[in-house]
Amino acid sequence: MSGTGSTEGLAVSAATVGRLPSYLQSLVDLDSAGMATVSSDRLAELTNVNPATVRRDLSSLGISGTRGLGYDVKYVVHEISVVLGLSQDWSVMIVGAGNLGRALANYQGLTSRGFPVRAVVDVDPQLVGTEIAGIVVDGLDQLTEIIAEREISVGVIATPASEAQHVAERLVAAGLTSILNFTATSLSVPTNVQVRRVDLATELQILSFYQQRTSAARSGTGVPLETSDGDT
Amino acid sequence: MSGTGSTEGLAVSAATVGRLPSYLQSLVDLDSAGMATVSSDRLAELTNVNPATVRRDLSSLGISGTRGLGYDVKYVVHEISVVLGLSQDWSVMIVGAGNLGRALANYQGLTSRGFPVRAVVDVDPQLVGTEIAGIVVDGLDQLTEIIAEREISVGVIATPASEAQHVAERLVAAGLTSILNFTATSLSVPTNVQVRRVDLATELQILSFYQQRTSAARSGTGVPLETSDGDT
DNA sequence: TAGATTGTTAATCGATTAACAATC
């Protein structure tokens, strides 16, 4: 509510969106530490990005600072929260009640971040009716009705990889436009649907690539390699 | 071992490295399905990238196909595996034996992908000596010795966010150059150290941003927005 | 030979960042 008004619909690059959670986290920390203002240089240092990028990102969201002083921490925290849609809860459905699905349903971090788990579904009739983290597991065939009834906004795919595309299609058909995919499968979805993939195997294999090069270099195989800094 | 020989040290872009696990996964599936060759068009379709990008990626790794026929599936699987360093195991240490750390230690997917968990450490003296997934938890003060003794290659940070930077410095000091960071904190590390961040809150907040825009548009607030396809 | 598909050039696109005028 309120805030700077109409930034809606303006072009905000995916790269910028990806950095907002990191800015937010650092700003919240600064606020807890009692800092009232922060310069783009300091915020850039905390988030490992270039100061000009910080200023450009904030500016593109209509968030402005004060020349000579910097940015008001509480104000920017509020504005980024609004931009990220964190002023409301988004109900989550978990598809797949295996090890991963159960771990996610029990993970308190989801609810505390404004993403309460309101449904768990699975194909296995043996699991249907059992309770996970206080939620009764429903059958996959109930998916559409449950999404409508419980006003689910985000679908989490925690099934085997082989089921992921099929499940994604079911979720999209039921009207969902936000999917968090925990399988290694790359999903094909309409352009209006957002998919984020969180895959441990992928991350480890990427680390392995660089580790391998480091080891090779160390053992004298040769050529030093260009490296880049920190996260992502 | 063996393979195409010397691609080591050649410039391979981070973007290319990030797509390799996805190519590999699709190729392994194709192999299981009995497909002997695959065109860049087909592989591109399966991984949601542009065919020219597939050809450029493979070419940059020294992996070649046959004009008019496509790429030999088994050959490319082997080559990508070698490039990614998947022909050997990389031992993992988990720092932080809380909910997340325990879930990761018990996750069979790590070992099966060639990343066996060989150590778990925690600051809490109450946890030291207890057993998790068959591994005795050690104290954080043992970190350096354990990394050396058990030939750990990858450090996984599963502590509270406030401890992440400190832990990262300990890991780097002990000689590790591969870190998987499960906290929301952006780590500062030397340029020769690779950090991958896996943060659920970040992913959800990014989804929330787009969800918010979709909802706003639906409720008539306005301007339709440009969207992009599928994963990442 | 005709058809298919690679490998690479060159154009395009988008994101990053140095630099600096504006201004607190």
Add this chain to the structure above:
DNA sequence: TAGATTGTTAATCGATTAACAATC
């Protein structure tokens, strides 16, 4: 006024991709 820092221009950098000659 002097110092600090934003907001934005313009240059740079790097990654994507259309297009096509090479060639199986």
